[in-house]
Amino acid sequence: MKSLPAPARGTTAAAMAGLLAASIATAPAAPAAHASTTVPATATVPATATVPATASSAAPALGGDAIYTAGSRCVLGFNLKGKDAYFFLTAGHCARNGSTWTDGSGQTLGITGGSSFPGNDYGIVRYASTPGDTKGGVRVNGEFYDIIGVATPQVGQHVTVTSPIGTRTGQVRALNQTVNHAEGAVTGLIRISVCAEPGDSGAPVFADHLAIGIIVGAEGRCPGGTSFVQPIGEPLDAYGLEVY
Numbered sequence: 001m002k003s004l005p006a007p008a009r010g011t012t013a014a015a016m017a018g019l020l021a022a023s024i025a026t027a028p029a030a031p032a033a034h035a036s037t038t039v040p041a042t043a044t045v046p047a048t049a050t051v052p053a054t055a056s057s058a059a060p061a062l063g064g065d066a067i068y069t070a071g072s073r074c075v076l077g078f079n080l081k082g083k084d085a086y087f088f089l090t091a092g093h094c095a096r097n098g099s100t101w102t103d104g105s106g107q108t109l110g111i112t113g114g115s116s117f118p119g120n121d122y123g124i125v126r127y128a129s130t131p132g133d134t135k136g137g138v139r140v141n142g143e144f145y146d147i148i149g150v151a152t153p154q155v156g157q158h159v160t161v162t163s164p165i166g167t168r169t170g171q172v173r174a175l176n177q178t179v180n181h182a183e184g185a186v187t188g189l190i191r192i193s194v195c196a197e198p199g200d201s202g203a204p205v206f207a208d209h210l211a212i213g214i215i216v217g218a219e220g221r222c223p224g225g226t227s228f229v230q231p232i233g234e235p236l237d238a239y240g241l242e243v244y
Contacts, residue, residue, distance in 0.1 A: 021199070064164070067088075078243050080241040080242065091201040093201065113239075136244040157171065163199075164200075173192060174191040179216075189229060190205075195226070200227075216229065
């Protein structure tokens with residue numbers, strides 16, 4: 001279990017942002033969470049689940065694909081691997097909605113293996129079976145795009161987001177942002193000039209072939225608006241995983 005440090009003074013920006021998990025039934029606009037100027041430090045408490053290993057293989061899911069659990073739709077962020085298992089990353093507020101995840105055809109992808117929200121906003125899902133093609137990449141305009149590592153974001157850096165609503169580009173606008181939700185504050189976020197819609201939670205954000213993080217909230221709706229990104233380094237460090 002990893003503890004979240006208090007945000008550094010002078011670097012925390014309060015913001016209003018909506019969670020972006022979408023209801024499958026109605027797909028309403030996500031409610032906004034009002035910001036305050038006081039952000040307490042929050043300890044993360046990952047929920048764990050055990051997924052038995054199987055010998056069968058499944059078709060690969062890629063970053064940017066729609067994923068489903070307990071009546072809500074989110075997005076697969078990045079494929080990850082550990083010492084002896086494969087996982088994918090999505091938003092923590094999505095992972096707390098349910099445990100079993102499926103793709104658009106209803107095929108089971110895996111079971112939630114851990115999550116952190118609030119404080120951070122990430123969750124990992126362990127694949128129920130080893131993917132048939134273990135390339136770790138994202139789907140850009142219907143085509144495979146390889147992700148080979150991670151990058152530290154810089155203000156002004158150009159980034160790309162891909163999700164079921166399409167692929168779009170923008171820039172990193174600010175670092176160390178804080179968003180307060182009804183459940184508590186999420187700190188250390190990246191703000192980017194890319195819009196997002198309900199259902200885009202977990203969508204991968206990358207620069208060239210390097211992972212930056214995942215979409216976890218937004219202000220405004222497409223084509224305008226900006227988004228908030230959970231940096232990828234925290235979940236990788238917390239669970240000892242890597243992109244591939």
